[in-house]
Amino acid sequence: MAMKALDIYKLLPKTNCKKCGFPTCLAFAMKLASGKVDVDLCPDLDEQTRELLGGATRPPIRLVAIGAGERSFTVGEEFVLYRHERTFYHQPGLMMQVADTWPEERIEGVVARVRDETFHRVGEDLSVDGIAFRWESGDADRFGGVVGTVEACASVPEVIIADDPEAQAAALAHCGNFQPLIHAACADTAEAMCDLARKYGCALAVRAGDLEELKRLVGLCRDRGVENLMLDPAPATLRDFLARSVEIRRRAVERTDPDLGYPVVFDTVPLGLPDAATALGILKYAGVIIIDELGPASTMAALTLRQNIYTDPQKPIQVTPGLYPVNAPTGSAPVLMTVNFSLTYFTLLGYLEAAGIPCYLFIVDTEGMSVLTAVAGGKLTETLVADAIKTTELENRVDHRVLIIPGYAAPLSGKIEEETGWEVRVGPGDAAEIGEYLETGWEA
Amino acid sequence: MTSIDTVLASGRERLDEEMDALEGSVGYEETAYALPVTYAVTGMAVHDAASAREAYAASGSSVLVAGECLAAAGYAAEGGEGEPYTGFVPDTVLRRLGYSLVDGSIAGIGLVAGSPDDADAAAAICREMQEKYLLTFLAGGVIKTLTEAGVKVGLEYRLVPLGSTGMAAIHFADIIARVAMMFGGVQPGDTDRLLNYAAERAKAFVIAFPGLEDEEVAVIDGFRVLSIPILTPEGYEGGEWIRVPYLEAVREGMERRGIRVNVVAIPIPMACSPAFEGKSIRKEEMYVEFGGAKAAAFELLRVRPADEVEDGRVEVIGPEVGDLEEGSAVPLAILVDVAGASMKKDYEPVLERRIHTFLNYGEGSWHVAQRDLVWVRLTKDVVRRGVAIADLGRLLASKFRVEFPDLLDAVQVTLVTDRERVEAMLEEARAIYDERDERIAGMKDEDVGTYYSCTLCQTFAPNHVCIITPERPALCGAITWLDAKIAYEIAPAGANQPVEKGELIDPVLGQFEGVNRFVKKASHSAVDRVSLYGMMEEPMTCCGCFECIATILPEVNGIMIVNRDYLGDTPLGMTFSTLAGTIGGGAQTPGFVGISKGYILSDRFLQAENGIERVVWMPSLLRNELKGRLEEKLERMGIPELFDKIADETVAVSVEDLAEFLARVDHPALAMRPLI
Amino acid sequence: MSEEHNPEPGNRILEVRLGATKAEGGTRERVYTVGGAGTFPFLGAGPAAGHPPRIALEICDDTRTWSPIVLREVGDLAEDTGAWAAAAETTFGADMVRLSFTSTRQRGFDDFASLGTTVEEVIGATKYPLIVEGSTEPAIDSEVYRRIGEAAEGERVLLGTAEADRYRSVAASALAYGHAVVAQTPIDINLAKQLNILLHETALPPERIVIDPYTGTLGYGFEYSYSVMERIRSVALQGDADLARPMISSAIDSLNVKEVREADPETADEVAIRWEFYAAFSALIAGAEIVCVRHPGTVALLREALRALLEGSHPQEEAYGDESA
Incomplete structure (x- = not known):
């Protein structure tokens, strides 16, 4: 069970020595309680307390790093079963597969896509995270050769899919230093795989369709000195994956089964249904998802879903405040003010784009609050608007002085007018009506 | 016969x-x-x-x-x-x-x-x-x-x-x-x-x-x-x-079976919409004004027996707009009489505050302040279009009926512009205001059997349940017990639900069997029990909108309070926003609790931890804001010297400096039973 | 009910029946029951698994605001609502048609007689249960829902959409003519609950309500909808009877977003289908019992996915076929 800050505080030295980097023991206790720092930062705890606090405050799922360099990523360190309970922290890595039996061009094609293809959404560049090499040829040297060729032209995180330690060794000889994920050890190969994982300092996936067997493999690997583990529940169907992944996550976050406290790998390729499987992996707790050659439409949708699911539900996503031109506006175009709550922004933007009316979207910083909340909470004020007009140099961007504010900001219209000297008009309360409003009512 | x-x-x-x-x-x-x-x-x-x-x-x-x-x-x-x-x-x-x-x-x-x-x-x-x-x-x-x-x-x-x-x-x-x-x-x-x-x-x-x-x-x-x-x-x-006079047969029948008609259109020659709420009317746009500094004016909403209120009746006593010169300042009394089976005297002030909102909905009408400080203007523009003083009454009568359909059965409005009459009624109105203030200020938790909940914040804090009592307003400070009660009357399926206190479990902690039962259900079983008057054991959950956070400072055996507007560091070593991020989201965190400013002044304020006497630090901003009322309270408690013993950031930002200060002034918290 | 008759303890999602056979006073050849589950989606087996989710294809009576991508795909069908509806069942393989009266959204709409005619036409052309969406304008709600309800009398269609400030006409129509109701609230668990209570006060029985917690589009707030569906299912299973209702999900703006609208014409269908699929599939995982899409191609993709999720949990005939047979 997780501990409350005060219970943790009682076990700390209460010296406010600041050696942990926090000004007081209580502040440190609060950080510990939320799982954001490690108990080891406190140098003055006895072994027993350290263990007790560690067990209660460390993330129930281990953090595992895949890859080296710029595009490396980490997975794990999750705390909850449902994102509304807190949030999901580390989005799964999508690893697009190539097989060593494929013709060179096909492999190159996938590699180039993984390396170069990005989609830009909401101030973020979205892309597939890396490549999964699948050993299909039965020839270890050939496998090593393919990995080597790719390694020479792309530095992205990798998964090496081969249940044969020799094939793994051949591949790792080329990429082992870049911390790929070794996939996967089973009962027979655990020993050899562990040796490889230790040799290169890589993470290792263990694979079994039965949770008890997975736990046994975890124990085996840990005994052989490998701590960075991932679990592949070897699903035969989507339904299998859902059931097993949910069960693993549940037992891990409830801290009832520490041996299941590792991120999950989902190899979707053998299941077919690439879109459904990828989406399921994103929604239901996969840390690494091995995907087939998804087309660009699927990739974009999958990456967007991942971005959605991994936003913090308690912290509304914020749009950067500023002036956004919509539909190529000129100096006479209307200026629509609203808040930087992303949902407000997107909804409004959608309707404006659909209406095809050139205008400026003028976003002020309400710290992600919606119009209604920002007005009620006093976050949206006339000074905020006046300052934003200055910072965006709005007066130089348009040749009129008329500001359209959201319907729910109507109580502020007079004050904004006074403070800014701009003429304020009150727009509709519902974004859906903005097109009609601008078509019928707008003239500067 | x-x-x-x-x-x-x-x-x-x-x-x-x-x-x-x-x-x-x-x-x-x-x-x-x-x-x-x-x-x-x-x-x-x-x-x-x-x-x-x-x-x-x-x-x-x-x-x-x-x-x-x-x-x-x-x-x-x-x-x-x-x-x-x-x-x-x-x-x-x-x-x-x-x-x-x-x-x-x-x-x-x-x-x-x-x-x-x-x-x-x-x-x-x-x-x-x-x-x-x-x-x-x-x-x-x-x-x-x-x-x-x-x-x-x-x-x-x-x-x-x-x-x-x-x-x-x-x-x-x-x-x-x-x-x-x-x-x-x-x-x-x-x-x-x-x-x-x-x-x-x-x-x-x-x-x-x-x-x-x-x-x-x-x-x-x-x-x-x-x-x-x-x-x-x-x-x-x-x-x-049932014998009834002809003229009252229909009204009587409707009333007995609770039949209500929804009013829709407002019959006045002026647009009326929330979009106009924030418009101000400048002097040069104004045709006539009432009150302000230039003439006496007040507003008063009162509940009356049903037979004394004729629904929709509007009367102007004194000069109408046509009798007034452009630019004049005139006295005004806005008297709103309402009737309704479930309307209670206690609701009067809450409804009266809506006069402000409703009059501002008018395209050419403007209203500021409340009670005997009101100031109302009408524009030249709408007066030219035929708007009269009586239309303000019609606007109010309709809006009250539309907004409170279940609460009010009849609304009549009298607008008095006759100087002598307004001045004569002013004293009476003031007496009513005073009486109301006393009643509300004096309202204690033990005077009522029902508290109210607020679950508005569950959108982002899924298991948070605010319990609102007469002495403990919602932790956002925006909803008092009376507000919640009326919100419930208006929207019985809404976010404010009645919470029967039930049996008293612990008078000091403020734990009630009924409250616990409610919280358990409304938090979807995430929270079993809450203490309404304490922060160390099962305190109320925190959403994220709290006006202030009270936290313990174990080193000095005291409590510090930090308000949202204070951006600096605190003796705990965390700013308001870091603290808020850590305790918000609907969790119960012993030692930490979100509170409204109003609650600090209540006798129930964290009484399980010795209340106000335990408070050792608050930002100067908050300290100054509460100064008058807090000093008065401490005076009443016989500890007027305590106010100066509460530190702020000008005295101490670190817990070490705070400890030194508290020792110097001999703060009572130092000698109290240990919090932990 | 005694323990004996209720071998699976715990809380269940209420069952809602859609469609009526001839014997029940309608003309449907298939009827569906949605809901009934006692676990999170696709995790249960046996009675706890509840009834399988259904896929609805949305069509409309006035195509002016409909996605050009879909219109291109369906071609002439768009001009013949009945034929479009028939094709949804036979050619495109949907479990049901959701007919949206987009004509009522135009300003000054008053051709109320056309609503009844279209409903009758679609009823005649289809064999499976129907979802019918009326107006969104309170001023004409009363007339619109009376016409629709009357024309579909006895068919037990799912009528949409009731909202907190305008639910009376929809509820009245459902009560008068024997239909079920979609109750929509904007991504908030407590508002969803409140609307159910309001509907309860009209005497509409709970087993005739399907909750629509509102589905935002993928990339445009979908995460709020996903979580609110998970929360509704979660508190329902914890015993909150006001929320233990089946859910319907339709990311209606999917085909209007920039990514889809501005897609290269060559790949537009691909993009449209994926954008709908990822949201609809995720909604199923979060607990939606009815998912609605507009592109015919999305239906097939969803069907395959659903089959893989349901494998082994439902009798074949119920999962894919005719329940009433």
């Missing part, structure tokens, strides 16, 4: 006789419900005299069943009466009527039966029923009386002529029985559910005029079992029939 008690017996007797004499087939066409009342009451589908008698016996000799069997026998023998009478209403038509009832386009139904002596009075009653969105059924001589007086009848006029005799009134009952079966899921024969349905949902009443035969009186009297009140303006006395 007919005595109900006398004719009831003979009426019943005659019904019995007629039932005995019944012959042949009995039944209606175009219905799937046989004889609807009989079917609903007994579950028996009657089709001939024998089965009619059987059903009559099974119903315990219900007059409604008798009336229906007899009417249906007439139908089977001779058919309906024909034009202009509708007779038995077929299922398809009824379905549409039922639709309109549920849909709200018909507010309720009424039956007018008998033969009125005064045609004009009867016509007036019917007109009023039409205006109030009621669907009126007519039975007996009244139909002829009305048509002769030029009143058009027919379904399209919402005046349905059932039949030429009072006996046609039975169709009113078969309509209700079928609506219960069609729309209410009442099974035939389930009399209890039928009666329940009628009691809860049948928005129906009867107005009876003279000239009814004894057996007709008996049948109509039988409607009472369906919770339908029988009102009579003339001709009858005694029994359970």
Whole structure:
């Protein structure tokens, strides 16, 4: 069970020595309680307390790093079963597969896509995270050769899919230093795989369709000195994956089964249904998802879903405040003010784009609050608007002085007018009506 | 004058006789419900005299069943009466009527039966029923009386002529029985559910005029079992029939069955919308102003007995806008009188605050401040378009009715612009304000049996439940106990729900059995118990909107309070926003609690931790804001020196400096029992 | 109900029946029951698994605001609502049609008679249960829902959409003509609950309500909808009877977003289908019992996915076929 800050505080030295980097023991206790720092930062705890606090405050799922360099990523360190309970922290890595039996061009094609293809959404560049090499040829040297060729032209995180330690060794000889994920050890190969994982300092996936067997493999690997583990529940169907992944996550976050406290790998390729499987992996707790050659439409949708699911539900996503031109506006175009709550922004933007009316979207910083909340909470004020007009140099961007504010900001219209000297008009309360409003009512 | 008690017996007797004499087939066409009342009451589908008698016996000799069997026998023998009478209403038509009832386009139904002596009075009653969105059924001589007086009848006029005799009134009952079966899921024969349905949902009443035969009186009297009140303006006395003056019959009937009409349009020559709320009216745009610094003005909303409030009545006492010169400043009293069965005196101040909002909805009207500080302006523009002072009253009367449909049944507004009268009433108003303040300030948690919840924040803090008590406003500071109570009255399914305190578990912690039960359910079982008056054991959860956070400072055995507006560091070593991020989201975090500013001044403030005497630090901003009221409170407690012992950021930002300061001033918290 | 008759303890989602056979006073050849589950989606087996989710294809009576991508795909069908509806069942393989009366959204709409005609036409052309969406304008609600309800009398269609400030006409129509109701609230668990309570006060039985917690589009707030569906299912299973209702999900703006609208014409269908699929599939995982899409191609993709999720949990005939047979 997780501990409350005060219970943790009682076990700390209460010296406010600041050696942990926090000004007081209580502040440190609060950080510990939320799982954001490690108990080891406190140098003055006895072994027993350290263990007790560690067990209660460390993330129930281990953090595992895949890859080296710029595009490396980490997975794990999750705390909850449902994102509304807190949030999901580390989005799964999508690893697009190539097989060593494929013709060179096909492999190159996938590699180039993984390396170069990005989609830009909401101030973020979205892309597939890396490549999964699948050993299909039965020839270890050939496998090593393919990995080597790719390694020479792309530095992205990798998964090496081969249940044969020799094939793994051949591949790792080329990429082992870049911390790929070794996939996967089973009962027979655990020993050899562990040796490889230790040799290169890589993470290792263990694979079994039965949770008890997975736990046994975890124990085996840990005994052989490998701590960075991932679990592949070897699903035969989507339904299998859902059931097993949910069960693993549940037992891990409830801290009832520490041996299941590792991120999950989902190899979707053998299941077919690439879109459904990828989406399921994103929604239901996969840390690494091995995907087939998804087309660009699927990739974009999958990456967007991942971005959605991994936003913090308690912290509304914020749009950067500023002036956004919509539909190529000129100096006479209307200026629509609203808040930087992303949902407000997107909804409004959608309707404006659909209406095809050139205008400026003028976003002020309400710290992600919606119009209604920002007005009620006093976050949206006339000074905020006046300052934003200055910072965006709005007066130089348009040749009129008329500001359209959201319907729910109507109580502020007079004050904004006074403070800014701009003429304020009150727009509709519902974004859906903005097109009609601008078509019928707008003239500067 | 007919005595109900006398004719009831003979009426019943005659019904019995007629039932005995019944012959042949009995039944209606175009219905799937046989004889609807009989079917609903007994579950028996009657089709001939024998089965009619059987059903009559099974119903315990219900007059409604008798009336229906007899009417249906007439139908089977001779058919309906024909034009202009509708007779038995077929299922398809009824379905549409039922639709309109549920849909709200018909507010309720009424039956007018008998033969009125005064045609004009009867016509007036019917007109009023039409205006109030009621669907009126007519039975007996009244139909002829009305048509002769030029009143058009027919379904399209919402005046349905059932039949030429009072006996046609039975169709009113078969309509209700079928609506219960069609729309209410009442099974035939389930009399209890039928009666329940009628009691809860049948928005129906009867107005009876003279000239009814004894057996007709008996049948109509039988409607009472369906919770339908029988009102009579003339001709009858005694029994359970209610005597009403002509003019009040409709209002009385509607009130007894809780029938309400929703007002929609506001009849004034000025647009009225929330979009205009924030508009200000500059001096040069203004035609006339009231109050401000230039003339006396005040507003007062009071609850009155129903018979003293005439809904929609607006009166201006003193000069109207046409009598005033452009640019003048005039005194004004805005008197809003309201009536409503569930309206309470305690709600007055909360509703009164809405005068401000509503007047600002007007395109050319503007209102600031409250009570005797109000300041109102009207623009030249709208005055030119014909807006008068009386229109402000109309605006208020309509808005109050629209916004509080369940709370208010009637609103009348008086606007006084006569200087002497305004000044004379001002003193009286001030006395009322004072009295209200005292009542609210003096309201204690133990004075009420019900607290209120707020779950608005569950959108982002899924398991957070705010419990609002008279002494502990919502932690956002925005909702007091009274606000929540009224919010509940207005929207009974809304985010503010009543919480029965239940048995007291711990008076110091402020734990109540009922509160715990509520919190457990509303938090979806995430929180089992809450202490309303403490922060160390099972404190209330925190959403994220709290005005202030109170946290313990174990090193100095005290409590610090930090408010949202203070951006700097605190002795705990965390800023408000870091702290808020750590404890928010709907979690229960012992040692930390979100609170409103108002709660700090309450006697219940963290009493489990020794309350205000335990407070060792708060930002100067908050300290200054609370200064007057806090000093007063400490004075009353006999510890006036405490105020200066509470540190702020100018004295200490680190816990070390704070400890030093507290030791120097000998803060009482240092000597209290340890918090941990 | 005694323990004996209720072998699976715990809380269940209420079952809602859609469609009526001839014997029940309608003309449907298939009827569906949705809801009934006692676990999170696709995790249960046996009775706890509830009834399988259904896929609806949305069509409309006035195509002016409909996605050009879909219109291109369906071609002439768009001009013949009945044929479009028939094709949804036969050619495109949807479990049901959701007919949206987009004509009522135009300003000054008053051709109320056309609504009844279209409903009758679609009823005649289809064999499976129907969802019918009326107006969004309170001023005409009363007339619109009466016409629709009356024309579909006895068919037990799912009527949409009731909202907190305008639910009376929809509820009245459902009560008068024997239909079920979609109750929509904007991504908030408590508002969803409140609307159910309001509907309860109209005497509409709970087993005739399907909750629509509102589905935002993928990339445009979908995460709020996903979580609110998970929360509703979660508190329902914890015993909150007001929320233990089946859910319907339709990311109606999917085909209006920039990514889809501005897609290269060559790949537009691909993009449209994926954008709908990822949201609809995720909604199924979060607990939606009815998912609605507009592109015919999305239906097939969803069907395959659903089959893989349901494998082994439902009798074949219920999962994919005719329940009433």
